[in-house]
Amino acid sequence: MATAREIRLKSRPVGLPTADNFEMATVDLPDPGPGEVQVRNLWMTVDPYMRGRMNDVKSYSPPFQLGKALDGGAVGEVTASNDPKFKAGDLVQSGLGWREGFTAPASSLQKLDTRGLPPQAFLGAAGMPGLTAYAGLLRIAALKDGDVVFVSGAAGAVGSMVCQIAKAKGHTVVGSAGGAEKVAFLKEIGVDHVIDYKAEKDLTAALLAAAPDGVDVYFDNVGGPHLEAALNGARLFARFAICGMISIYNATEPQPGPRNLALLIGKNIRMEGFIVSHHFDLMPQYIADLSKWVAEGKVTWKETVFEGLEKAPDAFMGLFKGENLGKMLVKLA
Amino acid sequence: MATAREIRLKSRPVGLPTADNFEMATVDLPDPGPGEVQVRNLWMTVDPYMRGRMNDVKSYSPPFQLGKALDGGAVGEVTASNDPKFKAGDLVQSGLGWREGFTAPASSLQKLDTRGLPPQAFLGAAGMPGLTAYAGLLRIAALKDGDVVFVSGAAGAVGSMVCQIAKAKGHTVVGSAGGAEKVAFLKEIGVDHVIDYKAEKDLTAALLAAAPDGVDVYFDNVGGPHLEAALNGARLFARFAICGMISIYNATEPQPGPRNLALLIGKNIRMEGFIVSHHFDLMPQYIADLSKWVAEGKVTWKETVFEGLEKAPDAFMGLFKGENLGKMLVKLA
Numbered sequence: 001m002a003t004a005r006e007i008r009l010k011s012r013p014v015g016l017p018t019a020d021n022f023e024m025a026t027v028d029l030p031d032p033g034p035g036e037v038q039v040r041n042l043w044m045t046v047d048p049y050m051r052g053r054m055n056d057v058k059s060y061s062p063p064f065q066l067g068k069a070l071d072g073g074a075v076g077e078v079t080a081s082n083d084p085k086f087k088a089g090d091l092v093q094s095g096l097g098w099r100e101g102f103t104a105p106a107s108s109l110q111k112l113d114t115r116g117l118p119p120q121a122f123l124g125a126a127g128m129p130g131l132t133a134y135a136g137l138l139r140i141a142a143l144k145d146g147d148v149v150f151v152s153g154a155a156g157a158v159g160s161m162v163c164q165i166a167k168a169k170g171h172t173v174v175g176s177a178g179g180a181e182k183v184a185f186l187k188e189i190g191v192d193h194v195i196d197y198k199a200e201k202d203l204t205a206a207l208l209a210a211a212p213d214g215v216d217v218y219f220d221n222v223g224g225p226h227l228e229a230a231l232n233g234a235r236l237f238a239r240f241a242i243c244g245m246i247s248i249y250n251a252t253e254p255q256p257g258p259r260n261l262a263l264l265i266g267k268n269i270r271m272e273g274f275i276v277s278h279h280f281d282l283m284p285q286y287i288a289d290l291s292k293w294v295a296e297g298k299v300t301w302k303e304t305v306f307e308g309l310e311k312a313p314d315a316f317m318g319l320f321k322g323e324n325l326g327k328m329l330v331k332l333a
Numbered sequence: 334m335a336t337a338r339e340i341r342l343k344s345r346p347v348g349l350p351t352a353d354n355f356e357m358a359t360v361d362l363p364d365p366g367p368g369e370v371q372v373r374n375l376w377m378t379v380d381p382y383m384r385g386r387m388n389d390v391k392s393y394s395p396p397f398q399l400g401k402a403l404d405g406g407a408v409g410e411v412t413a414s415n416d417p418k419f420k421a422g423d424l425v426q427s428g429l430g431w432r433e434g435f436t437a438p439a440s441s442l443q444k445l446d447t448r449g450l451p452p453q454a455f456l457g458a459a460g461m462p463g464l465t466a467y468a469g470l471l472r473i474a475a476l477k478d479g480d481v482v483f484v485s486g487a488a489g490a491v492g493s494m495v496c497q498i499a500k501a502k503g504h505t506v507v508g509s510a511g512g513a514e515k516v517a518f519l520k521e522i523g524v525d526h527v528i529d530y531k532a533e534k535d536l537t538a539a540l541l542a543a544a545p546d547g548v549d550v551y552f553d554n555v556g557g558p559h560l561e562a563a564l565n566g567a568r569l570f571a572r573f574a575i576c577g578m579i580s581i582y583n584a585t586e587p588q589p590g591p592r593n594l595a596l597l598i599g600k601n602i603r604m605e606g607f608i609v610s611h612h613f614d615l616m617p618q619y620i621a622d623l624s625k626w627v628a629e630g631k632v633t634w635k636e637t638v639f640e641g642l643e644k645a646p647d648a649f650m651g652l653f654k655g656e657n658l659g660k661m662l663v664k665l666a
Contacts, residue, residue, distance in 0.1 A: 059599050060598075060599035060600075223594070223595065242597045242598055243598065244598065245594075245595045245598070248595060254592035254593065255592060256589030256590060256592055257589060257590025257591045257592060257593075257594040258590040258594070259587035259588060259589055259590060260587065260590075261556070261578075261590040261591070261594075262556065262578045262581060263606075264575045264604065264605070264606030265393075265575055265576070265577065265578070265606040265607065265608060266392050266393035266606070266608060267393075267606065268605070268606055268607050268608065268611060269605070269606050270603065270604070270605040270606075271597065271603070271604045271605070272597070272601070272602070272603040272604070273596075273597030273598040273599070273600065273601055273602050273603075274598065274601050275598060275599060275601065278601060
């Protein structure tokens with residue numbers, strides 16, 4: 001029997017999470033019983049949506065429990081198997097992140113066919129963030145030829161894929177992100193007009209300077225003033241894919257929505273929220289497209305890596321300070 | 334040569350319009366020249382969207398000009414014609430309301446085939462408000478079997494048609510309106526659950542009491558707290574047709590949007606604004622359906638009638654005080 005460290009939710013954050021909200025514990029990993037597998041995690045992901053699960057409210061994912069290990073996407077290696085479908089050395093994906101290892105039923109694992117990509121890509125560009133970008137653009141926003149695309153949180157795990165998918169499909173892309181390093185990254189991946197929102201007093205003016213005829217598609221990762229600017233800058237029949245509102249995830253009081261929401265009417269704007277889990281059917285098509293785009297050099301990605309389970313809370317908190325360029329990951333082994 | 338009175342915009346309202354914003358004038362009506370027709374208006378409509386045109390801002394309709402006659406839908410009778418397509422006595426529709434009569438090119442008129450309906454119905458149930466209800470429910474909200482429908486401003490010209498169309502198609506309908514008379518009207522036309530919003534402290538609680546499993550379709554005529562309640566009460570994959578936001582039309586400062594807009598994401602809600610002019614193609618299908626529903630006794634309507642052009646400003650201002658039950662009209666002759 002081995003042991004593994006795990007990160008637990010010690011207390012529910014009020015506003016921005018702090019180190020005090022987390023605690024580390026060491027638990028025994030029992031040898032796998034019949035139908036069970038033991039896994040050593042190599043990588044885990046931290047994502048903004050996890051903030052919502054730290055509140056004790058029903059949402060699309062169940063809330064994390066106090067005193068229990070957190071969870072989320074992870075990639076690991078089988079160390080012992082008592083199930084015929086897995087053998088030691090297999091790479092696997094699971095929803096059992098925030099821990100160095102675990103023993104669990106084989107049914108909770110998926111074998112990973114990396115197709116030449118690094119395994120942690122399946123937590124980012126080739127995983128849920130990438131599929132989120134793909135489904136949001138193609139299915140929710142119904143991207144069509146000639147659309148001008150505006151993306152907020154453009155240098156993040158989802159946003160940077162939105163930008164590149166839209167560019168790969170031949171669109172003009174306006175991306176907004178904060179700070180010189182992110183601006184440089186967005187230019188590097190071919191974004192046509194980059195807005196450094198931290199340097200702009202008037203986001204609407206910045207958007208209209210970048211897209212004088214307005215935008216047809218807005219991919220929203222942040223909410224708040226970006227959403228207001230997108231409404232102001234939208235063209236007739238614009239489509240908004242509402243993916244995240246990181247600007248309000250840590251708010252302790254309800255935040256007012258956009259003051260210009262009535263623009264929906266005259267501009268006939270369609271605004272649609274979505275979560276990726278309703279779009280898993282697109283995964284095979286996405287991976288096929290992604291492989292092609294990667295081979296053609298049209299899509300690339302960045303990772304911001306924290307090393308060691310003890311750094312996972314810092315990685316998570318860093319999401320809300322804009323510390324990540326591309327996918328925020330924790331390397332566990 | 335005859336004369337006619339007309340109502341002009343004397344000053345732009347700040348907040349709620351007042352009598353001071355309007356003035357009456359008498360103008361000469363020249364005899365119709367070649368291709369022209371002279372019309373005596375019988376009925377004119379006042380509608381909430383006209384408030385937006387009283388501001389000096391570009392919107393989907395051009396702003397009204399100071400010192401010039403207002404305009405809008407009207408039904409009249411040809412008094413003299415110098416065009417082969419019209420003859421004295423013909424009933425016609427035009428966009429030249431807010432005046433007792435006019436001389437205008439024949440191309441600005443449509444001959445009215447009343448199909449047995451009273452002529453003023455073509456300014457309401459059989460006109461743009463009715464088509465707005467039809468297009469919003471069927472095309473924008475993509476109404477489908479089993480949907481529970483929530484309607485705000487349910488006793489108004491558009492709202493009362495939304496309720497009845499949804500009922501005619503077999504849906505459960507929750508309607509919100511203010512005051513006992515409107516509540517009684519909504520019960521009379523078969524609305525399943527009526528919310529008197531003026532008597533409710535908590536609209537979300539009232540909505541969930543009426544529709545414990547939530548709503549699939551929300552037809553928004555008012556914005557504000559009703560929209561927040563609809564977001565709270567929406568089911569997964571709900572569709573919102575955003576038709577009007579009368580709650581904010583008179584605001585002198587931008588009003589905050591719904592504080593719970595992030596619910597769009599987890600509930601995968603689609604929210605789509607629209608104006609009826611993009612849906613005129615549905616008119617023949619609508620009139621066919623409407624005739625059938627009227628014959629079957631499934632659809633009826635109310636009118637609130639002010640008499641005389643001099644009452645038109647009162648009728649218009651009454652829209653924002655909830656004085657109308659069904660379509661607000663001014664009878665001119």
